[in-house]
Amino acid sequence: MNLKKLSKILGLSQTTVSRALNxxxxxxxxxxxxxxxxxxxxxxxxxxxxxxxATGRSMAIGHVIPISTRHEIVNPIFADFIAxxxxxxxRNNHDMLLSVVPDIxxxxxxxxxxxKASVDGVIVHGPRPNDPRIPLLQSLNIPFVVHGRxxxxxxDYSWVDVNNRRSFxxxxxxxxxxxxxxxxxxxxxxxxxxxxxxxEGFLAAHVARGVAPDPALMASDEMTEHFGFTATQAMLAExxxxxxxxxxxxIMAIGVRRAISDARLKIGRDISIxxxxxxxxxxxxxxxxxxxxxxxxxxxxxGKLCAQMLLDIIxxxxxxxxxxxxxxxxxxxxxxxxxxx
Amino acid sequence: MNLKKLSKILGLSQTTVSRALNxxxxxxxxxxxxxxxxxxxxxxxxxxxxxxxATGRSMAIGHVIPISTRHEIVNPIFADFIAxxxxxxxRNNHDMLLSVVPDIxxxxxxxxxxxKASVDGVIVHGPRPNDPRIPLLQSLNIPFVVHGRxxxxxxDYSWVDVNNRRSFxxxxxxxxxxxxxxxxxxxxxxxxxxxxxxxEGFLAAHVARGVAPDPALMASDEMTEHFGFTATQAMLAExxxxxxxxxxxxIMAIGVRRAISDARLKIGRDISIxxxxxxxxxxxxxxxxxxxxxxxxxxxxxGKLCAQMLLDIIxxxxxxxxxxxxxxxxxxxxxxxxxxx
DNA sequence: GAAGTTATTCAAAGCGCTTTGGAATTGATT
DNA sequence: AATCAATTCCAAAGCGCTTTGAATAACTTC
Numbered sequence: 001m002n003l004k005k006l007s008k009i010l011g012l013s014q015t016t017v018s019r020a021l022n023x024x025x026x027x028x029x030x031x032x033x034x035x036x037x038x039x040x041x042x043x044x045x046x047x048x049x050x051x052x053x054a055t056g057r058s059m060a061i062g063h064v065i066p067i068s069t070r071h072e073i074v075n076p077i078f079a080d081f082i083a084x085x086x087x088x089x090x091r092n093n094h095d096m097l098l099s100v101v102p103d104i105x106x107x108x109x110x111x112x113x114x115x116k117a118s119v120d121g122v123i124v125h126g127p128r129p130n131d132p133r134i135p136l137l138q139s140l141n142i143p144f145v146v147h148g149r150x151x152x153x154x155x156d157y158s159w160v161d162v163n164n165r166r167s168f169x170x171x172x173x174x175x176x177x178x179x180x181x182x183x184x185x186x187x188x189x190x191x192x193x194x195x196x197x198x199x200e201g202f203l204a205a206h207v208a209r210g211v212a213p214d215p216a217l218m219a220s221d222e223m224t225e226h227f228g229f230t231a232t233q234a235m236l237a238e239x240x241x242x243x244x245x246x247x248x249x250x251i252m253a254i255g256v257r258r259a260i261s262d263a264r265l266k267i268g269r270d271i272s273i274x275x276x277x278x279x280x281x282x283x284x285x286x287x288x289x290x291x292x293x294x295x296x297x298x299x300x301x302x303g304k305l306c307a308q309m310l311l312d313i314i315x316x317x318x319x320x321x322x323x324x325x326x327x328x329x330x331x332x333x334x335x336x337x338x339x340x341x
Numbered sequence: 342m343n344l345k346k347l348s349k350i351l352g353l354s355q356t357t358v359s360r361a362l363n364x365x366x367x368x369x370x371x372x373x374x375x376x377x378x379x380x381x382x383x384x385x386x387x388x389x390x391x392x393x394x395a396t397g398r399s400m401a402i403g404h405v406i407p408i409s410t411r412h413e414i415v416n417p418i419f420a421d422f423i424a425x426x427x428x429x430x431x432r433n434n435h436d437m438l439l440s441v442v443p444d445i446x447x448x449x450x451x452x453x454x455x456x457k458a459s460v461d462g463v464i465v466h467g468p469r470p471n472d473p474r475i476p477l478l479q480s481l482n483i484p485f486v487v488h489g490r491x492x493x494x495x496x497d498y499s500w501v502d503v504n505n506r507r508s509f510x511x512x513x514x515x516x517x518x519x520x521x522x523x524x525x526x527x528x529x530x531x532x533x534x535x536x537x538x539x540x541e542g543f544l545a546a547h548v549a550r551g552v553a554p555d556p557a558l559m560a561s562d563e564m565t566e567h568f569g570f571t572a573t574q575a576m577l578a579e580x581x582x583x584x585x586x587x588x589x590x591x592i593m594a595i596g597v598r599r600a601i602s603d604a605r606l607k608i609g610r611d612i613s614i615x616x617x618x619x620x621x622x623x624x625x626x627x628x629x630x631x632x633x634x635x636x637x638x639x640x641x642x643x644g645k646l647c648a649q650m651l652l653d654i655i656x657x658x659x660x661x662x663x664x665x666x667x668x669x670x671x672x673x674x675x676x677x678x679x680x681x682x
Numbered sequence: 683g684a685a686g687t688t689a690t691t692c693a694a695a696g697c698g699c700t701t702t703g704g705a706a707t708t709g710a711t712t
Numbered sequence: 713a714a715t716c717a718a719t720t721c722c723a724a725a726g727c728g729c730t731t732t733g734a735a736t737a738a739c740t741t742c
Contacts, residue, residue: 001456002728013692018730028690045456049390049399050728053697058390060438067424076623079420083408086441095459096439097401100427115342115386117698118436225595226628251623254566254595261602282417282592287567343698354722359700369720391698394727458728 001044010038021046048095060095061085061310062119064110066103066126073222075126076251077278077299081147084303085123092311094120107136114140121310123147127159127193145310145322147302148193158313160305160324164194164276167295167328168201168246171274174293174330175244176209179339180272184217184235184242186228186252195220198248198276217242228255236263243339244272250283253292273335276328290333297328342385351379362387389436401436402426402651403460405451407444407467414563416467417592418619418640422488425644426464433652435461448477455481462651464488468500468534486651486663488643489534499654501646501665505535505617506542508636508669509587512615513546515634515671516585520680521613525558525576525583527569527593536561539589539617558583569596577604584680585613591624594633614676617669631674638669 007017012031020027020035038044052058063085065078082096089096097119101109110133113119121143124133131150134157146159168185175183185202188195199218206213216238219231228247235242236259247253253275257267265271277285277294279301285291305324313322348358353372361368361376368376379385393399404426406419423437430437438460442450451474454460462484465474472491475498487500509526516524526543529536540559547554557579560572569588576583577600588594594616598608606612618626618635620642626632650663 003730004728014729015693015731016691019691022730026690031690043452043456045453046730047394047728048457048459049394050697051730053388053390053394053699054728054730056697065424065427067428073622074420074424076417076420076621079415079417082439083406083415083441086406086439087408090440090442096441098423098427098437098439099431100424100437101431111384112386115384116389118389224623224625226625230628258598280417281414282565284565284567287571344700345698355699356701356723357721360721363700367720372720387700388698391727392700394729395698395700397727 001042002047003044006038006042006044009042010035058118058120059093060097060119061089061307062097062099062113062122063125064106064113064122065098065100066106067100069102069104073224076223076249077280078125079282080278080280080298080300081125081303081306083281084298084300085307086303088304088307088311094311106133110136110140110142114142120314121145123306123310128191129153129193129196131193143310143313145306145313147306149197151193151196156321158309158321158323160302160309160326162194162297162302162326162328164197165201165204167276167297167330168198169205170201170330171246171276171295172202172205173208175246175272175274175336176205176211178244178272178336180242180244181211181339182214182217182240182242182244184232184245185219186231186245186247186256187218187220188223188248190220195248202246223249223252225251225255225258228252229259230255232256232259233262236260236265243270244336245274247273247275250275250277250280250285250292267335268337270340272337272339275335277331285331286333290331291335293333293336294331295328296331297326302326342383343388344385347379347383347385350383351376399459399461400434401438401460402430402648403438403440403454403463404466405447405454405463406439406441407447408441410443410445414565417564417590418621419466420623421619421621421639421641422466422644422647424622425639425641425646426648427644429645429648429652435652447474451477451481451483455483462486462655464647464651469532470494470534470537472534484651484654486647486654488647490538492534492537497662499650499662499664501643501650501667503535503638503643503667503669505538506545508617508638508671509539509542510546511542511671512587512617512636513543514549516587516613516615516677517546517550517552519585519613519677521583521585522552522680523555523558523581523583523585525573525586526560527572527586527588527597528559528561529564529589531561536589543587564590564593566592566596566599569593570600571596573597573600574603577601577606584611585677586615588614588616591616591618591621591626591633608676609678611681613678613680616676618672626672627674631672632676634674634677635672636669637672638667643667 003014007014017035020032086096099109124146127146127148127150129151134153137144149159149161190196221227245256247256260271275292275294277296279298309322344355348355358376361373440450465487468487468489468491470492475494478485490500490502531537562568586597588597601612616633616635618637620639646665
């Protein structure tokens, strides 16, 4: 079923049928009703490709998912982010185009998306300081929103980010207030912008308290359970082990917890833990009472915000960048307590 | 840059340029070289939409990700599956179109994808017994591959699945061989086909050994850490608690482990655990030595296989269904041992 | 009742590509 | 030199839609 056939059936021109369906004013209400009814009975939907060829808008948003060539790890927050963004897209009749690409090829893909005109805009995932994708997209003149920020980038661009620095500073301060003095940081890879900011916050709190951070208590790697486990084991084996851990993700925290249990220590009493909780749907932080005290910020929500911001930018057609900085909730769970004497 | 401009620059007709780029034989090798070079220097790529409008092929595959309206949980295996499939798509110049849809709306979305002709085929995720999507897609005449199988579906269709029944039967038998007699099953929602088959395998092993399965030791719910934890706690509180657990996912197993540690029992000595390991990139089962004894099957690989199968089907244009049944590896980890006396 | 509006519909061009059905050129064959 | 077959290229149609510019019909207004 296509426009031609449908208009033939209705005894109308393609023009009128098209206009009726797209809610143009210059068509009789009665005929519009008739057309819309016919569209439904004949299960007619405008062919996407023809439509976007004619309009010049593809009604699709691109997400380029980088696969690290070194680790082949897919970011676990990705599923929830996409789910959030996808909600907004379907609500606005947009499609989501996903490209899974080795990080090496990313530039090529963006160029292709632009040249092939397959999307109206893109979401940039996992920004790094001084990220080359940002100037690239600017030069390609394709609307984009960054999930996160790229430090050291001097031009302005649109982003949605969590206040990672402040979150981790607050977390550290909270532990200092509980009397802890040796804090450990189990962080993600610090060439990722979010991880770098978290570390900055962690360090800032130390400076403010006049506590010298111990390099042996700061670890950074791919965010797996395994890394959380081994890093914690190593730190607990220190001459004066930490009494509190700040952990950049739930998954790593699970490894941290395992190492602590293995050492026959009790979380919340012997060792305190604060995690950053992305509120992943499949990894909730306990039920009524949170397992971990956490700085919490929903990645699902971030997906929705990014998507909405991008659609707004495309609609508005104006170039002034927009920003959303999300503060985290510091929610108290069962994993923190006063420093042991 | 478009075909028209490019051919003008080259002093050739659009026809010739198009044919040169698409490797048609009826064009002089020398001119082909010249055309291809020009395409590169001018950064020309055929507009996707125009191309697929002309060819009738969209060069895109649809993935419809159902969000359970009741739980709002995104399947955590999803990211790795997509990554695998995406690899195959980029290698074959296909795009991946993602629709995130409340499970209620799924039918509508499939109909739309068909009517709008936006994809050449779709992958069906998370089949349930007697899944309505299968006859729907068949009637819409759109090529598809199911990741998993739908029991009680009498027509034939293409699928890639893990031998879930056999895996769980083997896991149970292995535990019986170690002298365990009270086995617990922590399973996913049993209206999902994979979970149902796993239970069948679990039960089949009991029947073969003449052991009566205890309903109190079989739990089934959304696969979260929290459910693994509470279900295990409840079972350990039984008058005669189980000595071994078979757990349908790594994430649930983490909760199982937490409950067991909390009960001051040692995994591998007091309690054995076998998990099903989807080999998620961000949740590896330990490093050298697996933490958990596991039936292992890579979801990333399954994604690749599904994608390749679908592309093959589309290419071949023939309707005969294809099947791939993957056997799991039963890999020994540190979580299993002989039943305590 | 003529002129001017307004409401409603349509034919045709155009979006950027592929592909059909020639046409022109060249080389080989008789 | 005439014929035939390749080879190489092209003009134009068509994919299914939107949109421009006009035409027609129906109402007002004076």
